[in-house]
Amino acid sequence: MCGIVGLFLKDPSLEPQLGALLADMMAVLIDRGPDSAGFAIYGEGQAGRLKLTVRGGDLPGVADAISRSIAREVTGVVRDTHVVLSLPEVREEAVRGWLAVHRPDLTVTGVGQRIELYKDIGLPADVARRFGLGGMAGTHGIGHTRMATESAVTTDGAHPFSTGSDQCLVHNGSLSNHHSLRRTLEPKGVTFATDNDSEVAAGYLTWKLREGASLSEALEDSLADLDGFFTFVVGTENGFAVLRDPIACKPAVMAETDRYVAFGSEYRALVGLPGIEGAHVFEPEPARVYAWERH
Amino acid sequence: MPVVDLAQTSRRELNSRLHALTLDTNETLWQIDNPGGQHALAVGVDAPITIQIRGHVGYYCGGMNKEAVVVVEGNAGVGVGENMMSGMVHVKGDASQSAGATAHGGLLVIDGNASARCGISMKGINIVVKGSIGPMSAFMAQSGALVVLGDAGDALGDSIYEAKLYVRGEVKSLGADCVEKSLDEEHRIELRALLDAAGLNGEVKVEEFKRYGSGRTLYNFHVDNAGAY
Numbered sequence: 266m267c268g269i270v271g272l273f274l275k276d277p278s279l280e281p282q283l284g285a286l287l288a289d290m291m292a293v294l295i296d297r298g299p300d301s302a303g304f305a306i307y308g309e310g311q312a313g314r315l316k317l318t319v320r321g322g323d324l325p326g327v328a329d330a331i332s333r334s335i336a337r338e339v340t341g342v343v344r345d346t347h348v349v350l351s352l353p354e355v356r357e358e359a360v361r362g363w364l365a366v367h368r369p370d371l372t373v374t375g376v377g378q379r380i381e382l383y384k385d386i387g388l389p390a391d392v393a394r395r396f397g398l399g400g401m402a403g404t405h406g407i408g409h410t411r412m413a414t415e416s417a418v419t420t421d422g423a424h425p426f427s428t429g430s431d432q433c434l435v436h437n438g439s440l441s442n443h444h445s446l447r448r449t450l451e452p453k454g455v456t457f458a459t460d461n462d463s464e465v466a467a468g469y470l471t472w473k474l475r476e477g478a479s480l481s482e483a484l485e486d487s488l489a490d491l492d493g494f495f496t497f498v499v500g501t502e503n504g505f506a507v508l509r510d511p512i513a514c515k516p517a518v519m520a521e522t523d524r525y526v527a528f529g530s531e532y533r534a535l536v537g538l539p540g541i542e543g544a545h546v547f548e549p550e551p552a553r554v555y556a557w558e559r560h
Numbered sequence: 561m562p563v564v565d566l567a568q569t570s571r572r573e574l575n576s577r578l579h580a581l582t583l584d585t586n587e588t589l590w591q592i593d594n595p596g597g598q599h600a601l602a603v604g605v606d607a608p609i610t611i612q613i614r615g616h617v618g619y620y621c622g623g624m625n626k627e628a629v630v631v632v633e634g635n636a637g638v639g640v641g642e643n644m645m646s647g648m649v650h651v652k653g654d655a656s657q658s659a660g661a662t663a664h665g666g667l668l669v670i671d672g673n674a675s676a677r678c679g680i681s682m683k684g685i686n687i688v689v690k691g692s693i694g695p696m697s698a699f700m701a702q703s704g705a706l707v708v709l710g711d712a713g714d715a716l717g718d719s720i721y722e723a724k725l726y727v728r729g730e731v732k733s734l735g736a737d738c739v740e741k742s743l744d745e746e747h748r749i750e751l752r753a754l755l756d757a758a759g760l761n762g763e764v765k766v767e768e769f770k771r772y773g774s775g776r777t778l779y780n781f782h783v784d785n786a787g788a789y
Contacts, residue, residue, distance in 0.1 A: 512695070513657065513676050516638065532597030532616050532637060546616060546635055548656050548675050551695065 266412035267424075267437040268294030268389075269517075271498040271528035272538075273405040273505035273557050279524055279539070284401030286538060290527075291398075291408040292390040293534045298410030301423040302392040303384025305433040305500055308403040310379035315357055315430075317350040318382045319364065320420065321371035324348040330367070335359045345395040346420075347374070347383050354378075372421075372458065377431030379403075379502055384423035404559060407500050409435040416461050426464040428455060429471035431502035436463035437515040437530060438494035446490065466491060470499060484508045484554045498528050506556035513551035520544040526557050562587055567594040571601060581607035583627070597637065602630050605647075622649035625666060641668040644685060657694070660687045663704075669758045676713065679706045682723055688758035698725055699735065707754050709764060717772055725772040726751050728764070739775040747771055 270290035274280055284306060291302060310316070319327070328341025328350055339352045339360065352360050357376070364371055375382030383396045389410040393399065409424035416422045425433040440446075443462035446469060451457070455468040469490065473483035480501055487497075487508070494514035499506045507528055509517055520527045520535050522544045529535045532546065549555050564574050574592065581587065585607050592613040595601055599618035602611050605628040613621070616634035625644040632640070635653035642661040651659075654672035661677070663685035670678075673691035677699060684703040692710030699715070701723035711729035718735020724747070725738070734740075743751075743766075751766045 516656070518635075518637075518656075531618060532635070533599075533618055534597075536596040542615075546653070548635075548654065551676065 266297045266414075267515075268297030268410035268530045268534070269408070269435050269437050269496065269498050269528060270294060270530070270534050271405070271407045271435075271500075271505065271507070271526075273526040274403075274524065275526070276524035277404075280404060281402045283403045283406055284397075285399045287406045287408050288390075288393040288398040289537045290529060290534045291393055291410060293536070294410045294530060295389050297530055298412045299388055300413055300418045301384065301386040301411045301420065302389035302409060303382070303411075303423045303425055303435075304393070304396075304398060304406060304408035305375065305380055305382045305425045305427065306398070306401050306403045306406040307379045307431070307500065307502065308381060308401060310377075310502075311351075312378075313354050315352055315354050315376060315378060316381055317352060317357070317360060317373055318347055318375040318380070319350060319371050320347050320374050320384075321368070322346070327368065327371075331360055331363050334363055334367070344383065344397055346385055347396065349381050375425075375427040375433065377427075377502065380427065380431045380433060380500070382425060382427050382433060384409075384425070385420050386418060386423065405500060405505050407433060407435050407498050407505075414439055416459070421459045422461050424463060425500075426459075426461070426467040428457070428464065428468040429474060431500075432467070432471055432474065433500045434463065434467040434470060435498050436466055437496045438510065440466060440491055440493035440495065442492040462493070466495065466497065474501075480504045480506050480558075481554045481556045484556070488552055496530070503559040504556060505558075506554060507549055508554050509549055509551050511552040517549050518546065519549055519555070520546045561589045561591060563591045563593065565593045566596060566598060566601075571598050574601070575603060578602060578605045578607070578609075578611070578628075581605075581609060583607055585609065595634070599637070602628070605630070608647075616653070625649060635672070636670075640670075641666070641685070644668070654691070655689075659689075660685050665704075667754075667757055673710070679704075679723070682706065686754055686757075688754055688760075690758070690760075692729065695732070696735070698723055698738075701725070705750065705754060707751065707758075707769075709760075717774075719778060720774045722774055724750070726754075726769040727772065728769050731770075731772070734772065737775045737778045738772055741771045741773045743767075743769060743771045 332339045424435040427433045440462040443465040496515040590611045595615045603623040606626040608627045610629040618637040620639045622630035623642045632651045641649035644663040646666045648667045650669045655674040658677045660668040668687045670689045676694035678693040678697040688707045695713035698717045702721040705724045708727045712731045715735035717738030
């Protein structure tokens, strides 16, 4: 099972509603994945600054402590079990180093100029509410409702997975060769935070993108290198892509209008989108990469 | 005419009302509004009625249908018309995977495309797809006919028993034991009737189709394979 939703806006006037639309889409797919949920939102970015999404307990004061300790302007916005730290790009190493020493209990879930990434166990609608997804703005976002199969019901196992700056991936399915793939990626410098199969797919794409592949090319290559069942939805700083395995084992429906591209594991998740009655609704073909980019 | 708005009425209540109908019912035309992609709409109906669903539907719409005509004015999710026995299901948009799966009878018409596994294990249903069909269609098909005006994806008719497959466009590849066969007079007559039933009176020439069916080489154990054991 598992449910995926994704929304990529073409019309900037919809951006203030991105979180609200995505939250409604996720709530519909609770029965495809009731144990945990997560989402990535691509919001405002500032040149020269990074957002570091950090998960854990006792978060108020973390940003101030970092600011004091490494004498740079670091601010933080706490949302339930996550804090999004805003910091100068050049201080990423220092901040990560501080966290490792002073707060080893915390986990970095995502980093990038624009991405914020939240995940937790619980019913998807509750998870979205706790993080205030409904009030978030942005250009695109991806959400996941999980029914765990390959690993435990933990926040670590919840999607999306982010293994590179402003990158994220959600996955419905299961991969068979993730152990061997992990062994080939680790020597290339791709690091993994969990033993989850989907994180390996994310790491694979991160490696391909780092080697200079476009998002479409990276996904094309994954068809040869990944073995298993998958529907992927992938986000980058300015891109949004969808890929299904060659036998299309897991469901997918897409809708496109002049204002947005939307993805849902089932059409039900798309029903509340504006202008859905007139949208081009289609099922993505197996083994075909669908990608959109903002310019 | 009963009009059921699924924004107000639950799917379970709709199906209960449809199941309560008898063969001599006078409520023969139903309109269903705001289906919203819900699953299992108008399943298990056993009455000679017409059900017009105005919008996209989710999984298994019209499944197990007997007697009724179910018209979907939109796309259909996985397994539309699965296991239907008689009557007709008509999808005006596209259909997802496993359309008409395991169905014993009746007619399934899809105006758009059908994706993978269309007619999988079909057991007597007739299916007419005006667009193209995806890979692995008619897998282990046993009886009935699958008519495709467009193209067929990989592995058409893999491990097929005795269903007849008529394809006008390209077949990307044939599955195990599925072979092209001659299109004889009896097949042209059958094909003409199916096209007419799907509302394509005279628009499509039967001569443009090729027929595929079972090579019947998988029916019995082949002694040359004895060494494999």
